[in-house]
Amino acid sequence: MFLKNLLSDKKRVTTGLALLVGVILLGLIDNFFLMWFVFGGLFLIAFYEAMKLFELDNNSIYLYAAMLWLFAAYYPNPDDLVFIVLVIFAGTLAYNPDFDKRLFLPFLYPTASFLFLLALYNDFGITALAWLLVAVAGADIGAYMVGKTIGSTPFCKTSPNKTMEGVIGGILIGGLLSTFVGLTYLPFFTALIISTIVASASVFGDLFESYLKRAADVKDSGDILPGHGGILDRLDGYLFGGIIMVILLRGLV
Numbered sequence: 485m486f487l488k489n490l491l492s493d494k495k496r497v498t499t500g501l502a503l504l505v506g507v508i509l510l511g512l513i514d515n516f517f518l519m520w521f522v523f524g525g526l527f528l529i530a531f532y533e534a535m536k537l538f539e540l541d542n543n544s545i546y547l548y549a550a551m552l553w554l555f556a557a558y559y560p561n562p563d564d565l566v567f568i569v570l571v572i573f574a575g576t577l578a579y580n581p582d583f584d585k586r587l588f589l590p591f592l593y594p595t596a597s598f599l600f601l602l603a604l605y606n607d608f609g610i611t612a613l614a615w616l617l618v619a620v621a622g623a624d625i626g627a628y629m630v631g632k633t634i635g636s637t638p639f640c641k642t643s644p645n646k647t648m649e650g651v652i653g654g655i656l657i658g659g660l661l662s663t664f665v666g667l668t669y670l671p672f673f674t675a676l677i678i679s680t681i682v683a684s685a686s687v688f689g690d691l692f693e694s695y696l697k698r699a700a701d702v703k704d705s706g707d708i709l710p711g712h713g714g715i716l717d718r719l720d721g722y723l724f725g726g727i728i729m730v731i732l733l734r735g736l737v
Contacts (some may be wrong), residue, residue, distance in 0.1 A: 496711030627654025689724030
């Protein structure tokens, strides 16, 4: 039944296959500046979508986002730039108390996450991105399969379609499958722990974006991906999972 439901939306399937081909090509080419360019394009679109979700209207801020990403191409630890942005915003607020504090929100989400994704690739290579991909996609697909098959217990109010059975099943499936990619870096048990934590984080990345959409009273963050919605709709799990993976790998590898 779940396979029939999955294949019933031709737009969703076609877009999904196109994205998969793009991901495979990126992995085969495995070039930092190409990855930076692609991530940058996705980041700017996601930044725009986040501005809409946060109901912000300030065109000049896009220039700062673009400048930050340009700087990230040459800075050795892109994720550290999040703290520089934090200091700049704190200083700006101290200097001008009337400054709109909400303008910091899109520099937390999704900017911080994209900087961590770039750092993940920069520090640990394409295999780490593959590890993240399998963990998040496995958790997402696994949750859908298990939820449609045996799911009956609501998970939370933020996302009423999610079931507890689906979430647990997705985490277990995503965690186990991605562990075999993680063996490139770590022993089985350690890789399993990291994979399970990352898969769990991806669930809450999805929930957070659902929360933002409910607060903004919109169905999708955008419409750039037919059948899938916006960039944030497609990458929400990776935006949380990527941060967790960078932190854990730096501590354990």
